[in-house]
Amino acid sequence: MEKNEPLYETLNPWADADPISPRGLTAERLADLNGKKIGLFHIWKRASRPILEVLERELKKRYPSASFSWYSESQLNTPEIESVNHKKFEDWLKELDTVFFAYGD
Amino acid sequence: MYNGISAEERGVPAVVLINEGFIEDARSAASSRAMPGIRFVPITVPPESTVMEVIEKGTLEAIEAIIKAAIMPLTEEERSPRPKQLEQNDRIIFRGTLDEVNRFYYQRGWTDGFPIIPPTEEKVAEMLTGTELPADTLLGKLLPRMGKATVEKIAINAVMAGALPTYMPVLIAGTRLLLNSESGFQGFCTFGVSTGSWSPFWLINGPVRKDINLNCSSGTLSPGNIANATIGRAMGLIIKNIGGIRKGIEDMGVMGNPGKYTMVMGENEEESPWEPLHTEYGFTRDESSIMLTFPQSYIQHFPPANDDSGILHSVTDNIVPGMVYSIIFPPLHAKTLAHDGWTKKEIREFICEYARVPAARQRRSIGQSNPKLWKGKIDAREGDTVPIIQDPRVIRIVVAGGPGSFIAHAIGGGPTPGKAEIQKIELPSNWDTLVKKYRNIVPNHVRY
Numbered sequence: 001m002e003k004n005e006p007l008y009e010t011l012n013p014w015a016d017a018d019p020i021s022p023r024g025l026t027a028e029r030l031a032d033l034n035g036k037k038i039g040l041f042h043i044w045k046r047a048s049r050p051i052l053e054v055l056e057r058e059l060k061k062r063y064p065s066a067s068f069s070w071y072s073e074s075q076l077n078t079p080e081i082e083s084v085n086h087k088k089f090e091d092w093l094k095e096l097d098t099v100f101f102a103y104g105d
Numbered sequence: 106m107y108n109g110i111s112a113e114e115r116g117v118p119a120v121v122l123i124n125e126g127f128i129e130d131a132r133s134a135a136s137s138r139a140m141p142g143i144r145f146v147p148i149t150v151p152p153e154s155t156v157m158e159v160i161e162k163g164t165l166e167a168i169e170a171i172i173k174a175a176i177m178p179l180t181e182e183e184r185s186p187r188p189k190q191l192e193q194n195d196r197i198i199f200r201g202t203l204d205e206v207n208r209f210y211y212q213r214g215w216t217d218g219f220p221i222i223p224p225t226e227e228k229v230a231e232m233l234t235g236t237e238l239p240a241d242t243l244l245g246k247l248l249p250r251m252g253k254a255t256v257e258k259i260a261i262n263a264v265m266a267g268a269l270p271t272y273m274p275v276l277i278a279g280t281r282l283l284l285n286s287e288s289g290f291q292g293f294c295t296f297g298v299s300t301g302s303w304s305p306f307w308l309i310n311g312p313v314r315k316d317i318n319l320n321c322s323s324g325t326l327s328p329g330n331i332a333n334a335t336i337g338r339a340m341g342l343i344i345k346n347i348g349g350i351r352k353g354i355e356d357m358g359v360m361g362n363p364g365k366y367t368m369v370m371g372e373n374e375e376e377s378p379w380e381p382l383h384t385e386y387g388f389t390r391d392e393s394s395i396m397l398t399f400p401q402s403y404i405q406h407f408p409p410a411n412d413d414s415g416i417l418h419s420v421t422d423n424i425v426p427g428m429v430y431s432i433i434f435p436p437l438h439a440k441t442l443a444h445d446g447w448t449k450k451e452i453r454e455f456i457c458e459y460a461r462v463p464a465a466r467q468r469r470s471i472g473q474s475n476p477k478l479w480k481g482k483i484d485a486r487e488g489d490t491v492p493i494i495q496d497p498r499v500i501r502i503v504v505a506g507g508p509g510s511f512i513a514h515a516i517g518g519g520p521t522p523g524k525a526e527i528q529k530i531e532l533p534s535n536w537d538t539l540v541k542k543y544r545n546i547v548p549n550h551v552r553y
Binding site for chain 2: 005006007009010011013016017020021022023025026027033039041047051073077080089093096097098099103
């Protein structure tokens with residue numbers, strides 16, 4: 001620092017935000033997927049559905065008595081629970097024992 | 106992530122598959138919805154991949170991790186995550202030389218890479234003279250971080266950007282527009298974080314343009330005018346430091362966009378033969394407004410002829426797929442079109458009718474297969490064409506720029522027509538005095 005160089009006391013541009021209390025997971029995981037209903041939810045990204053098709057195939061090999069139910073995002077880049085089909089989504093979730101979502105970017 | 110969280114909230118165990126390049130983004134998203142423990146599995150498949158070999162390989166490589174995420178019992182941390190340490194958000198954050206301030210703010214991720222003006226108490230107090238709103242006025246909480254957009258925080262970021270106090274009404278209106286943004290795909294937050302690198306494009310109408318020396322004429326989008334440069338810059342800092350959208354973490358733009366430094370234009374109302382753009386949204390000429398769209402691309406083209414046919418065919422020849430279009434005519438072509446009887450409505454309709462592509466080239470990126478014609482009823486044949494733009498309301502006709510023939514298109518995203526697209530700029534009661542104080546801050550170039 002040069003002598004006599006002015007010093008600046010500066011304010012914080014980073015906004016305050018209310019603290020968010022983190023929520024824990026409560027849904028118990030299934031030790032065995034045999035006999036369970038597995039949801040496969042894909043968004044509009046091109047790889048989403050094919051990824052889940054590979055997953056479905058592999059899960060069927062490992063868990064032959066599992067069943068599968070597909071769901072396709074109804075409004076681009078909109079959480080399904082906030083979409084026009086939120087009720088349909090909620091009803092779909094009620095039928096499931098576990099669910100896989102693809103594909104996040 | 107949000108869909109996975111919805112499932113967990115409803116008692117259904119969820120696993121979210123994400124691309125490995127988006128791990129930080131996923132953590133940020135999960136944390137913002139207060140469920141940091143949601144299980145996600147990164148895989149190597151590019152999200153837009155259509156190559157089955159790549160999809161197969163990437164998915165199979167992760168299959169054990171995916172299954173493990175589905176069946177492993179919950180850990181104690183997942184059941185009861187530790188609360189994050191409260192952010193220490195002191196109001197006075199640093200003391201140092203100009204270089205030290207800049208380095209500190211840069212290393213905190215609070216700048217856009219350019220040097221900033223240190224936001225001292227004195228500079229922020231001067232910036233606050235640009236509004237009658239008290240400094241602690243809370244305009245709202247800005248997505249995705251839900252940062253509190255107070256007038257003071259706006260002023261701090263405005264100082265950093267080099268803005269003048271007379272820009273505060275514009276920045277406050279711009280922030281309100283962000284806060285009013287529609288939710289979902291067309292909202293500012295989606296565009297701000299998207300891999301598509303959509304840049305905020307601020308278009309200003311009304312008398313405020315002259316008051317703040319906003320360039321509406323030659324080189325309106327080029328560097329050289331404080332208002333054009335720093336209004337966009339300040340809004341970018343507001344989006345980052347109040348909204349919490351940061352490059353590589355929340356803002357996952359693949360290529361990025363130079364428009365994110367600043368993209369601010371004033372409509373050249375004085376040389377436009379038509380009514381100003383904002384009057385189409387119910388404003389009077391005497392009112393000032395700010396409008397926001399999110400172009401991904403910006404092109405310019407030079408019509409083969411200067412008559413209406415040459416101009417309009419040049420426009421339609423250069424329409425590329427997008428969602429919202431700002432077609433920016435220089436005064437020269439606007440006057441020609443108006444002289445030949447064209448209204449803005451007719452121009453929009455012409456563009457919709459004649460900007461066409463072969464049906465087989467219709468954009469497939471969002472899962473559309475080779476399109477059928479007429480509301481999906483008839484198969485397209487070889488040689489059939491379809492319009493690129495279906496809804497004329499997504500086309501904005503703007504007049505800006507200086508003398509010359511180049512036409513510009515800013516193409517990309519934007520609000521759904523009819524949703525929050527435009528915001529009134531409210532001026533303080535001492536506006537005339539303020540304007541007088543800063544009016545003469547204009548460049549004076551040496552002639553050579």
